[in-house]
Each structure stands twice: as C-alpha cells, then as structure tokens.
Amino acid sequence: MKNSKLKNSLTALVLLFTIAGFAQDKSSNIVSLDEFYSKIKSQKNPQIIDARGADEFALNHINGAVNFNLQSENYGxxxxxLDKSKPVFIYSIGAGRSVALEKELLKNGFAAAYSLEGGIANWIGNGKPFYTNSKSKLSLTEYNKIVAENNSVLVDIGSKYCGACKKVKPILETIKAQYGEKLKIVEIELEDSPQIIADLKNINIFPTLILYQKGEIIFKKEGINNLKNEVDVALN
Known part of the structure; x- marks a missing residue:
C-alpha cells in the first residue's frame, strides 16, 4: 500500500515538473512598445535585431538594427x-520570427532578450523613429481629405509581407462589390506609404481596419474577425 502511494506521489511530481517545464518553454519576453523603447533608450549601444527577411529590412527598419533570423545563411x-552579457531587442512583422529568435538566444546563454509586441507595425505605427528608402504615396493631408470628402471610408492598413493582411483582401472585394460607390475603400501598405502609418500614430498591429462615417471613427479593429458583419451593421 505504501509503495503504491509512493509511486502515485512520484508520478504526480514528475507530471508537475513536466507541465512546469512545458509552460516555461512556451513563455517569451514579449514586451509593450513603451517598455521596448524605454529599454533601448537606456542602452548606450543597443543590440537591435530585425528578424524579418532581407527584402523587408531593405525597405524599412528601426534605426540601428541589424538584420538576421534563424534561417539566415550566416546566422552563427x-x-x-553580439554581446551575450547585454540585452538584445528583437522585432519582426508581428511576433513570430522575433519570438523564435529570442527563445533561441536565451537558450544559448544570452542574459536578456526581448520581442516587440506588434512588431514593426507597432513601432512605426506609433511614430517611433525609423529608416525608410521610399516616400509615402499617400500623405496625411491627402488621407484627411479623403476622410472629409467621403461619407463612408474603410481604411485597411497592413503589409504585403503580413500573412493575416492577405486574408483581408477577399473580404474587401466582397464589401466593395456590395456597397460600390457608397463606401470608399483605402488600402495602405507599409512598403508603399510608411510615413502616413507613422503620422496616424494609432496603429499597433497589422492588419488594422478603420471605418469612418462623416469624418468620425465608427470602429477601429485589429485583425479581420467579423469585419464584414461589423461593416454591414455600421452602414445599415
């Protein structure tokens, strides 16, 4: 009887440690924009890594960042x-590649690594300084004019490198077919118009959808869940 109880106790203990280990493996240091920015500013020469692809990095990136990810040819x-004793600040288009790299660095002895919540969208979309090699196709003045001159305007803000953003396109086509000229649809991509995204200073993630009516924001949503339904409710 005692042996049975001991066996059950050991089994429970092993299970507990297994669950704890799994939970620890799943955790990551995803931090808010304010915390990420504050930690970077506290470092004399911050180690900033852009974990996106080289073509994405060439178009825009955080000032001072270097570009590589787990699939990079010269990863090692x-x-x-990098200096293992100092923190590393990582971002990507969202948080996928940055979290994967962050976990890998921590596993290999780095003192601290942080992933930016919302990625480059959050950084640029809230007006933080960044590098770009392109001039925005749409200015803030032009944006405000579109909003002012049209009764209903649906704005889609995203990136051609964002998987979730690609799923918005067919939904927009359905909405466009239904409402025609009654609804002005404006599509803004980071690669074409980074400055307008920065000037809006209220974009935290891609995709972000904003519906205006008579110049007022009816809704602002992150992601595409129930987008069609919310547009229908607002316009009907």
Whole structure:
C-alpha cells in the first residue's frame, strides 16, 4: 500500500515538473512598445535585431538594427558578433520570427532578450523613429481629405509581407462589390506609404481596419474577425 502511494506521489511530481517545464518553454519576453523603447533608450549601444527577411529590412527598419533570423545563411556569424552579457531587442512583422529568435538566444546563454509586441507595425505605427528608402504615396493631408470628402471610408492598413493582411483582401472585394460607390475603400501598405502609418500614430498591429462615417471613427479593429458583419451593421 505504501509503495503504491509512493509511486502515485512520484508520478504526480514528475507530471508537475513536466507541465512546469512545458509552460516555461512556451513563455517569451514579449514586451509593450513603451517598455521596448524605454529599454533601448537606456542602452548606450543597443543590440537591435530585425528578424524579418532581407527584402523587408531593405525597405524599412528601426534605426540601428541589424538584420538576421534563424534561417539566415550566416546566422552563427551574426550571433557571434553580439554581446551575450547585454540585452538584445528583437522585432519582426508581428511576433513570430522575433519570438523564435529570442527563445533561441536565451537558450544559448544570452542574459536578456526581448520581442516587440506588434512588431514593426507597432513601432512605426506609433511614430517611433525609423529608416525608410521610399516616400509615402499617400500623405496625411491627402488621407484627411479623403476622410472629409467621403461619407463612408474603410481604411485597411497592413503589409504585403503580413500573412493575416492577405486574408483581408477577399473580404474587401466582397464589401466593395456590395456597397460600390457608397463606401470608399483605402488600402495602405507599409512598403508603399510608411510615413502616413507613422503620422496616424494609432496603429499597433497589422492588419488594422478603420471605418469612418462623416469624418468620425465608427470602429477601429485589429485583425479581420467579423469585419464584414461589423461593416454591414455600421452602414445599415
């Protein structure tokens, strides 16, 4: 009887440690924009990593960032150039590649690594300084004019490199077919118009959808869940 109780206790203990280990493995240091920015500003020479692809990085990135991810050809060389004793600040288009890289660095002895919540969308979309090699196709003045001159305006803000953003397109086509000229649809991509996204200073993630009526925001939503239904409710 005692042996049976001991066996059950050991089994429960092993299960507890297994669950704890799994939970720890799943955790990550995803931090808010304010915390991410504050930590970077506290460092004399911050180690900032853009974990997106090279083509994405070439178009826009956080000032001072270097570009590599787990799939980079010279991954080991890039990691070796970092100081393990200092924090590393990582971002991507959202949080996928940045979290994967963050976990890998922590597993390999880095003192601290942080992933930016909302990625580059959050950084640029809230007006933080960034590099871009392109001029925005749409200015804030032009944006405000569109909103003012049209009764109903649906704005889609995203990136061609964002998987979730691609899923918005067919929904917009359905909405466009239904409402025609009654609804002005404006599509803004980071790669074409980074400055207008920065000037709006209220974009935290891609995709973000904003519906205006008579110049007023009816709703602002992050992601595409119930988008069609919410547009229908607002316009009917």
């Amino acid at each position: 060389k890039y990691v070796a150039a």
